[in-house]
Amino acid sequence: MLQLVDFVVRNRFFLVFVLLEVLSVWLIVRSNSYWGATYFNTSNYYVAKTLAFSNSAKEYTRLDEVNADLAKENARLNALVTKLNQTNSADAPAGYVPDSAFAARFTYTVAKVVDNETNKTNNVLTIDKGTADGIQPGMGVISATGVVGKVRFCSENFSLVTSILHSQFMVSSKLVRSNEIGYAKWPGKDPNFIDMVDVSKYTKVYKGDSAVTSDQNSVFPPGIMVGKVESIAVHPNQTFYNIILRLSTDFRNLSYVYVVQNQQLGEQENLKARTIERK
Template structure:
């Protein structure tokens, strides 16, 4: 305290000068319209720049929460979109079958639920690639659930802990996805054969079909993992090899696996019922 008083006493003249200068500026701004307007306009500009800088720093450290919030919102919107697609398919069936009577229960649970998950580990350069996402049993994730992104098919959940899950990537030598050519509903199987992580093969397309470069490939809906109509990619090349009953078709995958950040885990609320029925009938799933 003694040092403070000594400092004030030593610079008393300068401090009085600053006080009088501040008083003069206040009086000029307070009682002169032009000077007051100029001062407040300048002050607002500099204060605005400081606040904008501060807001930028705050938003940067909030990006994780913001991204998670946006991913959850997108999951809800995509789930609603899939419900509309499902309803459209039911309406189409009703138009073809005049004896069909649609269900009147509008409160029935939707066939698919989506959960957003952050990708925390990923590989694309191995023969068998996997992802790890920050979602687990505590969030309702179970082995066998499908995983998609806003761009298309990603893979299938393999193992689950309380807060994390590993996902068998589409870039896996044993991963098969039932797919179809969107324009004519000809179905085949998508399989990645290694090498370029942006290209997979569409197998078992017969020669009487006329696939073309640029055709869109989507999931067929023939399994309980992926909803029908999820984008897989577009045909990049079509070859007809001698002594083969099927085309050799390369597909450019819609998902860039090297840049995955957020994905959606797909829960099929009717999977258990369908799996039980098909198992009882002796039908074993051979691809997803």
């Protein structure tokens, strides 16, 4: 308290000066309409700027929460879109009505990427969901923009995913415009590009065409983006194109993914196993 009194005493002339200046400004604003309007307009401008900055700072601190909410909403929408695509398939023959359980067989679980590789020949990534969340080896993994990979190993709280950027990983893919089916397989070089193999050179292929997961796939729902045709080449003594796709997923900036569960996959595999046994 004594220090405060000492400060006031030592700076009394300056404090009186500041007080008189404030009083003068207040009198001018009160008695002159022009300066009054100017003052209030200026003060409102700076108050608005301050509030905008404060709100931006608060929103920035909540980005993780907002992203998590958006990822959950995307998972719900993915399930809805997949069901609608299966129910109203564009290439289905007239009169075909899919079983409702078949149309709704894919479910999605949101997961966050906690570790990711892109610079190796065989890349993997780790997500923060495991067996405690219903994740099992063999499930597909996608992002908001396209195919990511396939679950390989699981612990209680984490899962290791074989990335599409893996030399042993292939996914059945279809070119949208030509309806030609092939396989997307990474050559082990640039993480932005992947090869599409086994596409007949007698089919017309268009640069810029989209490659999506095909219907001949039990791990991924049909219609999930893989990439777009970047270049097309063919050698005279070959019967297949050499197609390079630009991947739709940016693996260097991967944050949230969706683990895809085919609820009828077990039934399909059991049926195949019985067929093999009888052979």
